[in-house]
Amino acid sequence: MRSPVRQPFPIALLTDFGYRDHYAGVMKGVIAGIAPGATLIDLTHGIPPQSVTAGAIALRESWRYFPRGTVFVAVVDPGVGTDRRPLAIETLAGCRLVGPDNGLLFPAADQAGIARIVELTAPRYRLRHLSSTFHGRDIFAPAAAYLWKGTRIDSLGPRVDKLATLHLERPVESDREISGTVMYIDGYGNLVTNIDRAGIDRLSARFSGRRLWVKILRVTPLPITNTYGEAPKGAPLATFGSFELLEVAIRDGSAAKRFAAQPGTPVKVRVS
Amino acid sequence: MRSPVRQPFPIALLTDFGYRDHYAGVMKGVIAGIAPGATLIDLTHGIPPQSVTAGAIALRESWRYFPRGTVFVAVVDPGVGTDRRPLAIETLAGCRLVGPDNGLLFPAADQAGIARIVELTAPRYRLRHLSSTFHGRDIFAPAAAYLWKGTRIDSLGPRVDKLATLHLERPVESDREISGTVMYIDGYGNLVTNIDRAGIDRLSARFSGRRLWVKILRVTPLPITNTYGEAPKGAPLATFGSFELLEVAIRDGSAAKRFAAQPGTPVKVRVS
Amino acid sequence: MRSPVRQPFPIALLTDFGYRDHYAGVMKGVIAGIAPGATLIDLTHGIPPQSVTAGAIALRESWRYFPRGTVFVAVVDPGVGTDRRPLAIETLAGCRLVGPDNGLLFPAADQAGIARIVELTAPRYRLRHLSSTFHGRDIFAPAAAYLWKGTRIDSLGPRVDKLATLHLERPVESDREISGTVMYIDGYGNLVTNIDRAGIDRLSARFSGRRLWVKILRVTPLPITNTYGEAPKGAPLATFGSFELLEVAIRDGSAAKRFAAQPGTPVKVRVS
Numbered sequence: 044m045r046s047p048v049r050q051p052f053p054i055a056l057l058t059d060f061g062y063r064d065h066y067a068g069v070m071k072g073v074i075a076g077i078a079p080g081a082t083l084i085d086l087t088h089g090i091p092p093q094s095v096t097a098g099a100i101a102l103r104e105s106w107r108y109f110p111r112g113t114v115f116v117a118v119v120d121p122g123v124g125t126d127r128r129p130l131a132i133e134t135l136a137g138c139r140l141v142g143p144d145n146g147l148l149f150p151a152a153d154q155a156g157i158a159r160i161v162e163l164t165a166p167r168y169r170l171r172h173l174s175s176t177f178h179g180r181d182i183f184a185p186a187a188a189y190l191w192k193g194t195r196i197d198s199l200g201p202r203v204d205k206l207a208t209l210h211l212e213r214p215v216e217s218d219r220e221i222s223g224t225v226m227y228i229d230g231y232g233n234l235v236t237n238i239d240r241a242g243i244d245r246l247s248a249r250f251s252g253r254r255l256w257v258k259i260l261r262v263t264p265l266p267i268t269n270t271y272g273e274a275p276k277g278a279p280l281a282t283f284g285s286f287e288l289l290e291v292a293i294r295d296g297s298a299a300k301r302f303a304a305q306p307g308t309p310v311k312v313r314v315s
Numbered sequence: 316m317r318s319p320v321r322q323p324f325p326i327a328l329l330t331d332f333g334y335r336d337h338y339a340g341v342m343k344g345v346i347a348g349i350a351p352g353a354t355l356i357d358l359t360h361g362i363p364p365q366s367v368t369a370g371a372i373a374l375r376e377s378w379r380y381f382p383r384g385t386v387f388v389a390v391v392d393p394g395v396g397t398d399r400r401p402l403a404i405e406t407l408a409g410c411r412l413v414g415p416d417n418g419l420l421f422p423a424a425d426q427a428g429i430a431r432i433v434e435l436t437a438p439r440y441r442l443r444h445l446s447s448t449f450h451g452r453d454i455f456a457p458a459a460a461y462l463w464k465g466t467r468i469d470s471l472g473p474r475v476d477k478l479a480t481l482h483l484e485r486p487v488e489s490d491r492e493i494s495g496t497v498m499y500i501d502g503y504g505n506l507v508t509n510i511d512r513a514g515i516d517r518l519s520a521r522f523s524g525r526r527l528w529v530k531i532l533r534v535t536p537l538p539i540t541n542t543y544g545e546a547p548k549g550a551p552l553a554t555f556g557s558f559e560l561l562e563v564a565i566r567d568g569s570a571a572k573r574f575a576a577q578p579g580t581p582v583k584v585r586v587s
Numbered sequence: 588m589r590s591p592v593r594q595p596f597p598i599a600l601l602t603d604f605g606y607r608d609h610y611a612g613v614m615k616g617v618i619a620g621i622a623p624g625a626t627l628i629d630l631t632h633g634i635p636p637q638s639v640t641a642g643a644i645a646l647r648e649s650w651r652y653f654p655r656g657t658v659f660v661a662v663v664d665p666g667v668g669t670d671r672r673p674l675a676i677e678t679l680a681g682c683r684l685v686g687p688d689n690g691l692l693f694p695a696a697d698q699a700g701i702a703r704i705v706e707l708t709a710p711r712y713r714l715r716h717l718s719s720t721f722h723g724r725d726i727f728a729p730a731a732a733y734l735w736k737g738t739r740i741d742s743l744g745p746r747v748d749k750l751a752t753l754h755l756e757r758p759v760e761s762d763r764e765i766s767g768t769v770m771y772i773d774g775y776g777n778l779v780t781n782i783d784r785a786g787i788d789r790l791s792a793r794f795s796g797r798r799l800w801v802k803i804l805r806v807t808p809l810p811i812t813n814t815y816g817e818a819p820k821g822a823p824l825a826t827f828g829s830f831e832l833l834e835v836a837i838r839d840g841s842a843a844k845r846f847a848a849q850p851g852t853p854v855k856v857r858v859s
Contacts, residue, residue: 047323051591051623055616061361061502062334062606065373066557068358072327072381075354079323079382082619083356084627086612089605092503093567101609108724109616110623121567124542175542177557180380230605231636270668270719285610285721295637295665319595333633333774334606337645338829340630344599344653347626351595351654355628364775365839393839396814447814449829452652 047080052112059090059119070184077188093121100227103150111137116187124175129163129182141187146209164200214238225308232297236310238289250314257281258311319352324384326353331362331391342456349460365393372499375422383409388459396447401435401454413459418481436472486510493584504569508582510561522586529553530583591624596656603634603663614728621732637665644771647694655681660731668719673707673726685731690753708744758782765856776841780854782833794858801825802855
């Protein structure tokens with residue numbers, strides 16, 4: 044028996060399928076049949092159901108930590124079976140992205156640089172029987188497996204000019220204030236905002252020596268600390284978290300529960 | 316150092332161990348010690364605790380998407396340590412099934428075609444110390460790993476004639492109606508019934524041109540649509556889902572929560 | 588292209604990152620970039636947030652089931668970014684442990700026998716950009732990957748004499764009684780105590796022929812059974828579970844929910 048092909052990059056899966064059912068497992072079974080030597084990495088299957096935005100953010104925050112060549116297959120797909128197109132994207136940074144054309148792939152593709160987009164139409168690179176409700180299994184998993192094995196992207200279908208965009212709100216900077224929003228709430232209940240370090244640095248530079256304060260809902264304004272551990276247990280804090288974005292957290296607790304914040308909740312950074 | 320053996324098929328795990336503890340991880344550790352080259356796939360560890368039927372359905376819906384030769388190790392085992400037998404099954408379709416003889420393996424084995432069944436008694440292919448509460452680790456994981464490596468199934472123990480059956484209720488068809496039940500509720504809250512496309516096609520053929528309606532609880536009768544996306548957001552719908560079975564869903568929502576349906580809830584398909 | 592190095596042991600991950608976010612997936616991406624041939628095993632990412640003790644127990648109960656050489660990377664790290672040290676440990680039993688010096692690694696290291704400890708300071712074996720909130724990605728994942736590939740532990744940083752301890756309470760034995768506590772509550776709701784079989788055997792030997800009873804909260808004293816299956820459905824029972832420790836469980840149910848027990852709840856074993 045010939046040993047399976049191996050590649051120095053994995054296939055990574057991100058879905059909203061959850062962990063209760065066999066759905067994500069079945070996608071991995073399909074991949075293992077086509078690309079038996081592939082290392083399969085569950086990026087997460089815990090994206091909140093149908094939350095294209097949360098999936099898009101998680102993918103954008105992840106791709107750059109994986110080796111060049113990694114094939115990401117991402118499925119958060121409320122429009123499965125409608126006319127939204129199934130896509131594969133080759134990026135300038137080297138990763139490949141496979142998934143529905145509903146904005147899910149956009150922030151990662153935009154960051155990695157789009158080299159080529161194709162629509163996944165070639166019957167040879169799909170499962171023979173095509174359902175209208177589970178393209179993760181029938182279209183996306185096979186496409187990812189073939190790309191991983193070395194199939195050229197152009198074999199998978201015709202070129203596509205543009206993909207559906209998904210624009211994440213950007214913070215607004217004024218002279219004395221940055222006005223942003225909660226963008227993502229993680230499993231710890233940390234409130235990840237859309238405010239990055241560069242914006243804070245610009246504000247700091249304009250008022251050198253003055254302290255900055257983070258304001259969310261009715262919480263007493265918070266200073267920006269370097270680590271979660273600097274706050275006392277149970278106290279709120281603001282820090283740059285895993286996303287390299289400003290986040291509001293509770294030391295050893297859940298800010299989402301305590302403050303009943305949602306994606307979209309306003310967050311401001313002000314000079315004292 | 317000799318490179319580990321590799322095979323072009325994986326070992327897939329399905330359990331009700333959940334994701335909080337190290338139990339599923341320990342099974343994978345045992346397998347990695349015996350079969351270090353094996354690709355390990357978590358099919359799911361989220362089967363509701365002790366739900367042999369849910370596990371049996373998930374396994375039956377999954378096996379055919381994996382490559383020939385795949386070894387499935389399935390553990391939903393409320394009778395662990397009692398006299399229910401630990402089994403390995405070779406199927407005509409080529410997959411191997413390892414797990415307790417409590418019905419869990421039956422629907423998949425029945426569909427794949429039973430070639431051989433053995434009881435896992437050979438001490439050489441178990442862990443040395445045998446607990447009475449964790450056969451997943453002590454008996455099933457080692458058996459799966461040895462089968463994957465090429466150990467003949469007959470080395471694992473004596474032949475067994477029959478395995479414990481688990482009969483899933485079948486829908487009843489009358490002239491104008493199919494009378495089925497909810498069989499499985501997935502993580503999205505979709506209500507998967509036991510009504511398949513063939514039954515619907517027979518009913519359609521008898522009343523060609525007439526519309527069919529799906530009736531569940533007090534919900535207004537639903538037409539059968541092709542995709543989730545055809546219904547407006549938040550509206551109920553009936554479609555053929557990932558199982559290729561009729562399911563009742565809420566577009567971007569949970570039908571299980573909205574309708575308080577359970578496995579066993581009646582579902583009817585009627586001519587208008 | 589050169590085929591990736593392979594080793595006959597995996598890298599196993601244990602964290603409190605949960606399954607909703609991409610955090611654990613990103614750690615695996617970093618590892619795949621450095622050690623593309625490594626088999627990655629999710630031991631669990633479901634440790635309750637910031638529960639160093641629960642993580643330490645799960646790691647101690649797991650390591651011995653993995654093959655010699657396995658690299659465990661464990662991250663439950665409420666003090667990330669503070670002055671708690673990042674460590675790698677080589678053990679006499681052959682496994683390697685990577686994680687924060689907050690007690691998490693102690694019970695496993697103590698059991699496996701400590702051969703060498705180093706502090707992870709060498710910039711070459713970390714990610715270039717170091718955050719103050721995600722050392723799992725920036726320090727621990729790279730260290731684990733390099734150890735797996737064969738990098739000598741002393742290359743990762745200077746030797747350390749001692750690691751932070753974490754002492755799990757031990758039961759107190761008197762003539763007629765063992766007085767212990769609930770140590771860990773698993774996902775089934777089983778109440779795992781700190782009372783082991785040896786203690787029970789000593790008590791039994793002193794009163795040969797007399798029955799032992801397990802007493803917890805206001806529950807009617809329970810005999811010790813061999814399996815979960817010996818109790819009727821829904822009834823409480825005491826048995827030696829997966830940990831080889833005495834546990835209180837409900838047949839096909841959750842003892843944690845029924846009895847509102849917590850880690851620390853007293854449990855006694857008495858002669859009748």
